[in-house]
Amino acid sequence: MPQIPGNDILIALATWLRQWLLTIGLDPASIDILMAVIRALLLGTLALLVFMLITWLERKVVARIQDRIGPNLAGPWGLLQPIADGIKAITKEDTTPDGADVTIFNASPIVAGVAALLVYAVIPFGPNPGGDCAGTPCGPLTGTDMSIGLFYILAVGAVSLIAVLMAGWSSNNKYALLGSFRAVAELLSYEVPQVLSITAMVMIAGTMNMTRLVEVQSVPFIFPLFVTALVFFISGIAESGRSPFDLVEAESEIVAGYHIEYSGMKFSLFFLGEFVHAFAVCAVVTTVFLNGWVGPFSFVPPWIWFFIKSFAVFFVMMWIKFTMPRFRIDQLMAFNWKFLVPVSLVNLLVLAVLDTVLRMMGLGRAANPWVWGLILFAANLLMLFIALWALGRAARRTRSTERRIVARMDDVTPAAPVTAASAPAAGN
Amino acid sequence: MDGWAFVGIFVVVGAALLSVPLILAALLAPRKPNPIKSETYECGIETYGDTRVQFKAQYYVYALMFAIFDIETIFLLPWAIAYQGFRTIFPLLEMIVFILILVGGLAYAWRKGALEWL
Numbered sequence: 088m089p090q091i092p093g094n095d096i097l098i099a100l101a102t103w104l105r106q107w108l109l110t111i112g113l114d115p116a117s118i119d120i121l122m123a124v125i126r127a128l129l130l131g132t133l134a135l136l137v138f139m140l141i142t143w144l145e146r147k148v149v150a151r152i153q154d155r156i157g158p159n160l161a162g163p164w165g166l167l168q169p170i171a172d173g174i175k176a177i178t179k180e181d182t183t184p185d186g187a188d189v190t191i192f193n194a195s196p197i198v199a200g201v202a203a204l205l206v207y208a209v210i211p212f213g214p215n216p217g218g219d220c221a222g223t224p225c226g227p228l229t230g231t232d233m234s235i236g237l238f239y240i241l242a243v244g245a246v247s248l249i250a251v252l253m254a255g256w257s258s259n260n261k262y263a264l265l266g267s268f269r270a271v272a273e274l275l276s277y278e279v280p281q282v283l284s285i286t287a288m289v290m291i292a293g294t295m296n297m298t299r300l301v302e303v304q305s306v307p308f309i310f311p312l313f314v315t316a317l318v319f320f321i322s323g324i325a326e327s328g329r330s331p332f333d334l335v336e337a338e339s340e341i342v343a344g345y346h347i348e349y350s351g352m353k354f355s356l357f358f359l360g361e362f363v364h365a366f367a368v369c370a371v372v373t374t375v376f377l378n379g380w381v382g383p384f385s386f387v388p389p390w391i392w393f394f395i396k397s398f399a400v401f402f403v404m405m406w407i408k409f410t411m412p413r414f415r416i417d418q419l420m421a422f423n424w425k426f427l428v429p430v431s432l433v434n435l436l437v438l439a440v441l442d443t444v445l446r447m448m449g450l451g452r453a454a455n456p457w458v459w460g461l462i463l464f465a466a467n468l469l470m471l472f473i474a475l476w477a478l479g480r481a482a483r484r485t486r487s488t489e490r491r492i493v494a495r496m497d498d499v500t501p502a503a504p505v506t507a508a509s510a511p512a513a514g515n
Numbered sequence: 516m517d518g519w520a521f522v523g524i525f526v527v528v529g530a531a532l533l534s535v536p537l538i539l540a541a542l543l544a545p546r547k548p549n550p551i552k553s554e555t556y557e558c559g560i561e562t563y564g565d566t567r568v569q570f571k572a573q574y575y576v577y578a579l580m581f582a583i584f585d586i587e588t589i590f591l592l593p594w595a596i597a598y599q600g601f602r603t604i605f606p607l608l609e610m611i612v613f614i615l616i617l618v619g620g621l622a623y624a625w626r627k628g629a630l631e632w633l
Contacts, residue, residue, distance in 0.1 A: 124528065182552050272578075
């Protein structure tokens, strides 16, 4: 008799549903398809509910960071605010600009939303309950347990670029087009350190299967892979288009960039895509670096731990968003190509060499996880110090160059002093 | 059931789920177009000039750099999966040479100014 954890209501529900479908005479293949459709519906609804919770949470957190209260009128603590926003978005008029390419114009919010949603198909919310696949669920609590789950996430995360291009091009607006070019340049650039840090992580773990990644972490990977986690987190923030990397869609910069011409529910779908993508990045960080659904108390279902950790990571994301000023576009690109990409390449090389050396010495992850973790953590700290020192040196050099240029300009063209004699008399 | 079949189902279900608010909006939202509202937005002034502007060549250079590093990562990923099973250091040394060649490429692009936002 397989062990179904009595505390896990979702597995109990799934077991009951499977057995009931068997008794009404459905064959296992159609049961699989029906359960897949139910899983897809649940995952979609989960993403949307999380989106609503996140919009409320974000507004409350930004308010507290800015020393005010935030929405508190729509329901207790403003909890019904997302519903009010939804109603507003649905009842707003939906203008389409002249000369816009209507099919692409209408399709791009859906593409943006679906691209962000697709990541949730492989995120592991719970462990494998170990049942037989006919009567009791046999897979882990996830949409689908793909063997290349992490690679799938990278591939699908890039689909949102197409939505950005579609939106910018079909709007018949040169500012939307420029905004979408910039957004695509930024999103493409930040794919590189994201993919490189994922490669470093896959190398250390030895698998791309999301459930195996959680099981393999005897030490949560945030300690031995600290620089990798940092690079992935920062490039994930940039990929979602959030502050401080949101130049391409900020209101004071380019008046909403590629979604200038969208209003009402379509704009809300872009907004949804961004937030859902941000939470997906948090969920991936939780799975890969923070030990996923593992938690200390066994009476709490694993997916509760998963959400606690994901929301903690999301809180850090919000904290960064509301603390730092926005980057300029050239600062954005320079930060990526001149800092993040070299750091992630060096990180990959150092980790590869160090892990092989430790494995040959018998101190590998399988043999002695804590010593291995400690040595790698020390190596990560060293890399971080060297990277920040090199950054400080480059910054000092740039500042002294700028100071020299400004000083030389002052020498060549001194400002003529304005005296009473040379200034034209007022009122003449 | 196959993982990709689930992804296919998920795409359809996700698109349907996201179309529901759009359909609601199409039913409930007012629709009163007039020529002023349908103009394209240009900070309040009338638009002039061609809409589909030319794009800077620098975007192409960034896309090229991205393509190079992405293909490098495609070569790195199977190596990374097999990494924990290596018994000698030769695969590691070969991949170090590969990565160093690409680091050389990045350094060249940096010195030549291909990474500047012009």
